[in-house]
Amino acid sequence: MSNAARDVIVEYLQATFLFDLRQERLDDRSNLFEAGFVDSYGLVELVGFLERTFSIRLTDSDLTSPRLASIDGMVRMVAEKGGAISHG
Amino acid sequence: MAEGRAAPRRCVRCVLPDTFPGLTMHADGVCSLCRDFDRAAPDTEATALARLEAAFDQVRGKSARYDAVVAYSGGKDSSWLLYLLVRRWKLRCLAVTIDNGFVVDQALTNIRAVTDALEVDHILVRPAFGFLRQVYQESLRGGLHVPAAATRASDICNSCIGLINNHVVSTAVHHQAPIVAGGYVAGQVPRNSAILTVPLAALDAGARSLQDRLADRLGDGARAHVERFPGAASVMIANPLLVSSYSEERLLADIEPLGWRRPVDTGLHSSNCRLNDLGILAHHQRYGFHPYVGELAEQVRRGSLSRAEALKRIEALPDIQELREEIARLGLNQELAPFPRQ
Ligand SMILES: [Zn+2]
Numbered sequence: 001m002s003n004a005a006r007d008v009i010v011e012y013l014q015a016t017f018l019f020d021l022r023q024e025r026l027d028d029r030s031n032l033f034e035a036g037f038v039d040s041y042g043l044v045e046l047v048g049f050l051e052r053t054f055s056i057r058l059t060d061s062d063l064t065s066p067r068l069a070s071i072d073g074m075v076r077m078v079a080e081k082g083g084a085i086s087h088g
Numbered sequence: 089m090a091e092g093r094a095a096p097r098r099c100v101r102c103v104l105p106d107t108f109p110g111l112t113m114h115a116d117g118v119c120s121l122c123r124d125f126d127r128a129a130p131d132t133e134a135t136a137l138a139r140l141e142a143a144f145d146q147v148r149g150k151s152a153r154y155d156a157v158v159a160y161s162g163g164k165d166s167s168w169l170l171y172l173l174v175r176r177w178k179l180r181c182l183a184v185t186i187d188n189g190f191v192v193d194q195a196l197t198n199i200r201a202v203t204d205a206l207e208v209d210h211i212l213v214r215p216a217f218g219f220l221r222q223v224y225q226e227s228l229r230g231g232l233h234v235p236a237a238a239t240r241a242s243d244i245c246n247s248c249i250g251l252i253n254n255h256v257v258s259t260a261v262h263h264q265a266p267i268v269a270g271g272y273v274a275g276q277v278p279r280n281s282a283i284l285t286v287p288l289a290a291l292d293a294g295a296r297s298l299q300d301r302l303a304d305r306l307g308d309g310a311r312a313h314v315e316r317f318p319g320a321a322s323v324m325i326a327n328p329l330l331v332s333s334y335s336e337e338r339l340l341a342d343i344e345p346l347g348w349r350r351p352v353d354t355g356l357h358s359s360n361c362r363l364n365d366l367g368i369l370a371h372h373q374r375y376g377f378h379p380y381v382g383e384l385a386e387q388v389r390r391g392s393l394s395r396a397e398a399l400k401r402i403e404a405l406p407d408i409q410e411l412r413e414e415i416a417r418l419g420l421n422q423e424l425a426p427f428p429r430q
Contacts, residue, residue, distance in 0.1 A: 017235065018235040039233070039297060040253075041237070045280075048281075060287045063290045064287045
């Protein structure tokens with residue numbers, strides 16, 4: 001589950017925020033806001049993507065959680081909320 | 089305009105060109121964003137409208153003075169937004185306009201007419217032009233915003249949007265108004281942003297990053313132009329035009345009786361700003377596609393704009409000869425191509 005979720009998240013992040021993890025020397029723990037790839041518009045988009053793709057609901061505290069800034073954090077957030085990929 | 093470049097291949101459904109960053113074209117000629125759109129099964133407009141109205145019902149009349157602070161440019165979209173908030177949803181609104189130094193006189197006349205007709209309080213903010221000029225110069229140099237921002241708007245527009253959003257949120261915080269409303273239409277903001285509760289801490293993170301980016305280029309003094317949002321409260325971000333069956337005929341029928349008149353001197357896309365065309369031209373030269381193509385493509389997907397009309401709009405590029413005054417006011421060199429390709 002986690003790995004499948006990670007792959008879906010990474011594919012989305014790279015296509016939407018226009019970076020390549022390896023080229024930018026980023027890893028699953030890098031803060032994508034601080035790295036200069038996600039802004040507040042991107043945050044709203046990202047929340048929509050996670051909710052839609054994994055059929056979960058993010059709370060106010062999720063929206064300010066540093067976990068939303070990294071791939072690792074997002075994967076854990078999705079797993080804790082029992083998210084499942086809703087569309088193939 | 090983009091001499092020497094072959095015409096891009098376009099998605100047969102939505103008009104996005106293959107030069108659009110992050111886009112993949114499938115063998116049938118349909119792009120990856122159209123595929124995502126079909127898969128995403130977004131809220132129907134009716135569902136999102138019901139959520140928006142429930143949120144409005146919850147806060148109407150609760151705060152001391154204003155229910156909503158509205159980002160009001162005087163353009164047709166935000167004029168219609170103000171009309172809907174006041175007449176349809178009966179919200180007490182405070183309209184905020186940022187004059188970036190390029191707002192046309194007719195827009196200012198429209199703002200007076202519409203706010204008077206709707207009996208709305210209005211604040212006009214004019215940031216010092218010396219600061220704005222520096223911001224625009226740096227915008228044209230590129231790299232001021234995250235890479236994905238180029239898929240949404242020109243660098244100049246992105247700078248303005250950042251500053252405007254910051255002003256509007258800070259005004260709402262100041263007046264303890266629960267709603268911040270924008271006149272964005274489909275394709276200009278994420279699909280899920282018709283109504284959205286956002287903690288101030290999340291907006292503060294955005295404000296801090298805007299401060300950092302400006303300070304990096306303009307020096308630490310630039311930080312003072314961006315407000316921060318300490319505190320644990322939340323605001324509701326509302327973009328009601330996403331769920332209002334947007335059509336130009338409909339909105340004109342509502343706002344013309346208020347005294348709104350279409351300006352004649354704002355260029356091809358904007359109904360209030362003379363700088364917009366320069367942003368478009370610079371964006372097209374740098375990135376190889378029109379900055380409006382992302383939002384127009386989304387409107388085509390949603391069926392609110394025909395593909396032919398979208399094509400017509402993105403193929404008509406501004407003429408640099410008509411932008412001499414704006415270029416001079418920004419202190420740019422008239423003779424050199426000012427906008428290098430990336
Ligand atoms: Zn397409």
